[in-house]
Amino acid sequence: MRIALAQLNYHVGNFEYNTAASIGAIREAKQQGADIVVFPEMSVCGYPARDLLFSEAFIRECLRCVDEIAEACQGIAAIVGSPAFNEESHGKRLRNSAFLLMDGKIQATYHKGLMPTYDVFNEYRYFEPASAFHTIPFKGQRIGLTICEDIWNLHNQGLYAVNPPADLIRENPDLLINISASPFAWNHGANRLRVLSENARTYQLPLFNANLLGGQTDLIFEGGSAVCNPAGELTDLMPSFGEALRVYDLDEVLKGSGKEIPEVPVNEEKYRLMTDALVFGLKDYFRKTGLKKAVLGLSGGIDSAVSLVLAEQALGKENVWAVLLPGPHSSDHSVKDAVSLADNLGVRYDVISINESVSALEKTLEPLFDQTNTGIAEENIQARARAIVLMGLSNKFGHLLLNTSNKSEAAVGYGTLYGDMCGGLSVLGDVYKTEVYGMAEVINSRREIIPRNTITKPPSAELRPDQKDSDSLPEYAVLDEILYKFIEEGMDADSIVKSGHDAATVREVMRLVTGSEHKRRQSPPVLRVSAKCLGAGREMPLEASYGAIFNC
């Protein structure tokens, strides 16, 4: 038996495109001699469709497309993912399902059993979990088919009381197929492959996984579909961030050897992976929203520099517009460094001073600001004047404004709401400052694209004379470590202090994070590349009293 994995880039709700792409892959797989072609979870409608799933018309369209794809299955079978109506008398109205299509018809149906409802997942909002699981006969073999999370309860001691593969295995399947939509995080891919490998090894069966590809607003699906042999070795790993169709011979997978599961990437490999993911996520957001061009404010600092490079890689230099917005406290090197970068990339740039606008706004506020000390309010006026100029260009010319804030400053609220926090999409909102530097080094590894001075100078918002980030915040190396322990690892203040940090610093960071939830609530969507993003997957109350819990 020859099995094809079709790792396609689907678009939520774009049924015409998704169906045509699926049918195209079925034809190609047939030409390549495949007996069956396997598509990712929710291939018919895209994932996650969120509350579109509550639309009756949406579900009917999904099922119509399943039928249309089935008609194309002549002389070849396909497994597609789609929502379906729950036919039981109880429970959520929908199932998260997979259909085996052949000879123009649905031949078998499998319903997902484990509904991830944590972090970015919200599947129990929509889907009733199945409780009975059966293999599917196909060409004299038995397929043990599962959907994503279904194989993540391998040791049967976790979140769920059921373990679908254990049920399937009682019916002696010949191979395992898992269709998935597992979102990218820089340290998640290795974990995902490990779970695939462990399942194959545990059940001593070959495992074929088709994982979703595509950016869906803030979530990035990398593809990276995989085949494991019964020893749990990696027979093949399909590309990340690109479509692919590959055909595997079951016998060869059964008999062949494979590679070890890769480790979690570190250093340069990690930053290269984050770079690739963000470029892909940017590209897909523009493509799927029908936008072509981006504009961003280029300050001469590291964040906007890296954001510009990523945007140029994603959209092409002709589609990216850098705007330098020197203000009353901008240093000379800011404009110089920004111009060098724009020239290095060959992107259009304009220099627009905000000084007159800031003066006019300050004059307007003068009667009310009279007798007050100059401070954050005045700093914010500069950041917001820049935002008006950038949004003006966005509105006038249809460019999407990219937000260039990093995760460290977003976490501690070191940014101006409706100022530098604005934009249609946040490029680096899930990248800590120290990681932004790591990405800059990767970007510069072949030739110096980002000016050295942008990398070496001390970070500054340049909103008052001689301002440095370190006036208000701990050094980023320290800050990022504390933030990682708090946000990614969920440690409380005491544990972080015990792990080797100054107690006052930890408390201050906690206070800044919990005190800026209201700012992040109004942030643009953040392209997610870590296991715990400050956007999707993190839901904090705004009016809570945090002090007692976090010792801040």
Added chain:
Amino acid sequence: MRIALAQLNYHVGNFEYNTAASIGAIREAKQQGADIVVFPEMSVCGYPARDLLFSEAFIRECLRCVDEIAEACQGIAAIVGSPAFNEESHGKRLRNSAFLLMDGKIQATYHKGLMPTYDVFNEYRYFEPASAFHTIPFKGQRIGLTICEDIWNLHNQGLYAVNPPADLIRENPDLLINISASPFAWNHGANRLRVLSENARTYQLPLFNANLLGGQTDLIFEGGSAVCNPAGELTDLMPSFGEALRVYDLDEVLKGSGKEIPEVPVNEEKYRLMTDALVFGLKDYFRKTGLKKAVLGLSGGIDSAVSLVLAEQALGKENVWAVLLPGPHSSDHSVKDAVSLADNLGVRYDVISINESVSALEKTLEPLFDQTNTGIAEENIQARARAIVLMGLSNKFGHLLLNTSNKSEAAVGYGTLYGDMCGGLSVLGDVYKTEVYGMAEVINSRREIIPRNTITKPPSAELRPDQKDSDSLPEYAVLDEILYKFIEEGMDADSIVKSGHDAATVREVMRLVTGSEHKRRQSPPVLRVSAKCLGAGREMPLEASYGAIFNC
């Protein structure tokens, strides 16, 4: 037996306050001769605590407070709500639990069985549902205790396969107690009371319900705790939007008659209810975040007028600051109407022209806007200049900026991101334009507070000469009906057309709604007063293709 219901206003994470308030109510109930005092769902920590529930320290503090409250239970019992650790080997780490406290100790524990995971609810993100339910013996009686959603599967044909009261009833309880955190919507209260009544009548038992009180960011819990007799009549309905402690004699409830369940309010009663809810929600958000003062832009139009009145009622006239921001296209009556209103309320107002700031910003953009047609970009500059002034005052003086956009314009994206869409909290974001007028009439019912001209003049954003909302949008009476059918009732385009609307208008409205998801994603939190808010409880993808589904 004498049963007290304690409808208190809890604050998420404020354990000191919540515990002291609970112990105070226990003492008072004891003085009033109660045998047991019943608190709402999650009374120990407040609801919803959201991802704070993932903090180990948070849960440990909850359990410590349960013990502390138990110690205060001497000669009286209490039922409190709290998260607890799940002691089973499988499933989510937590339970949503109720504890019966007496003689200084936890005497019995009940775990919630039905986990609402829809609309604003996300309980399966945190809690493992229980599957076995038992009555609790207390002073020779058997209590059938449940938590909120547990009694909403009465006809056993809905979302869940289990029905906790049916299990409890096999153990012949003498009374039913339900502790809840059921969020307010103007048409939800009647529904909530109907469910209480139906349970009492079905099982022929008295039912005591303690419902949560308090604003929690965007969610409002109204209280309105209730007692039903075994005939399902309403023995007592506790106040909405205020704390209360009432003691009931079980025998009197068993033998006494009661009232019919109230109908869903209409017209003036509806608008009065929405007004009360919003005033309460505003007041609580300020109190719980430790803020005292609000600032808002007063345009002379109906939305900011109603918002100002609500803010004045919530915070007091000395804590509200109205800022009039006439611009190049503001009409004379705008300032005049706004001044009249501020005078009527006795709130501080200032008039700050944005003309110079707008000129400076336009001049800054002139080199790039040269040769383009004046349009939305220029209009947005005015809205954003106002936002800078308002946020400047907010940042300088610590006033929270209130957003005054209504639900109709939020739905169709008729607003400027980072302009009139900004603010820390949206007052009217869940109130359709036609409902805003209804609330204005209620506000003016005793004396004319809002100038008649503000109510009668055609709505206008005044961002270009002689602009009217009806230039860009259908009349609000039509628009709001279409929006209600689409958003609240989930109807698709075809059904809305069939219900009596012009097809082109319906498609245009759909196109506007689906095309402005990206704007709403960055909106302030919206005080929720309807059954389907555009903020909490509605999750739409930004990059989806909507056309095929909604015919737009």
